[in-house]
Structure formats: structure tokens, C-alpha cells
Amino acid sequence: MFDPDLDPAIACYHEAGHAYLAHRLGGRVVAVTIEDEDDGVMGRTTVHWRVRDEAERRRCVALAALAGPVAEARFRGEIASLRELTAWRADFREVQEALRAEGPPAGHAALLQRWLLRVRQELDDPDGWERLCRIADQLEAHGTLDEDLLGDVLAE
Numbered sequence: 001m002f003d004p005d006l007d008p009a010i011a012c013y014h015e016a017g018h019a020y021l022a023h024r025l026g027g028r029v030v031a032v033t034i035e036d037e038d039d040g041v042m043g044r045t046t047v048h049w050r051v052r053d054e055a056e057r058r059r060c061v062a063l064a065a066l067a068g069p070v071a072e073a074r075f076r077g078e079i080a081s082l083r084e085l086t087a088w089r090a091d092f093r094e095v096q097e098a099l100r101a102e103g104p105p106a107g108h109a110a111l112l113q114r115w116l117l118r119v120r121q122e123l124d125d126p127d128g129w130e131r132l133c134r135i136a137d138q139l140e141a142h143g144t145l146d147e148d149l150l151g152d153v154l155a156e
Contacts, residue, residue: 008034009140010072011043014088016135017071018045019145021122022064023154026050032135033144043068055101059115062098065091066119071132074123 011034019032027047034043047064051057069088073079095115099108122128134153139145145153 010075012136012139013075014068014072015043015045016132016139017067018064019135020132021067022047024122025060025063029150030147032139034139035143058098058101062095063115063119065094066115070119071123
């Protein structure tokens, strides 16, 4: 839900994390916004996944979901802990659904750690972080980015 105390710059980095990693994983990011909507949510990234394999699509959705809180934590100069990740209920719900589909809960903690490592590696790449920052800057300037604006920001 919308938090009136949430710093807009932090929200920009959160959504930019989702958008950047979804793009890197082959998703078509059609829109990203931090504008308050009728349902009270501040921040939304809309992705059309090109992946046909359902298990791979769930994994991509989970990785992109983790990228929001991880990017936000990095922007704040912190390391995202599991506690911080679970605070973002909608994002973590996506991760939990993907984990459930992967099999017995006994292996979920290790798989989640591997996913977090993958997300951190993507965001620690200097070129990747620079692209994510460009998304966040444009998002802060415009509030909403459509597919065309994102394409301009992400151009190779």
C-alpha cells in the first residue's frame, strides 16, 4: 500500500530494479510507474514475459521481484536482508509462488539464496547499475515511463 513517508527516490530505485532485471531476463517491460494509483499502490512495473516454459517464467518473475528490494537497499547503501525482502509483500508473494513450484520446502532457503546472489551479481555489474540508475532518474523526472521511453533509457 502507499506509504506517504516513502521517499520518491527510493521508490524509483525499487521500480527501476524490477524493470532493469526484467529487461535483462528477456521480458518486455511495457511500463513502470511510481505514481499513486486508485488502489493506493505507489509503484508498478508491467512486464510481458516472452519465456514459454512455465518454470522458467516463474523463476524470471521471482528474480525480477527480488530486484526491487535489492536495488532499493543498494541505493540506501545497505545489504538487503530476508527480513527487508519479506516486508515487500507483493514482491515476496511472487517469490514464494515460484519457490512453491520448485518442490519441497526443504530446498527453498538454498534456492532463495542462489536467486539473491544472481540478483546481486546483476546489480553489482557497473554497467547494469548505471542503466538501472538511468531508469530511476527518468522515473523520478517523469513519474511513469512507457515502453518507448524505457527503450531510449536502456538502449545499448
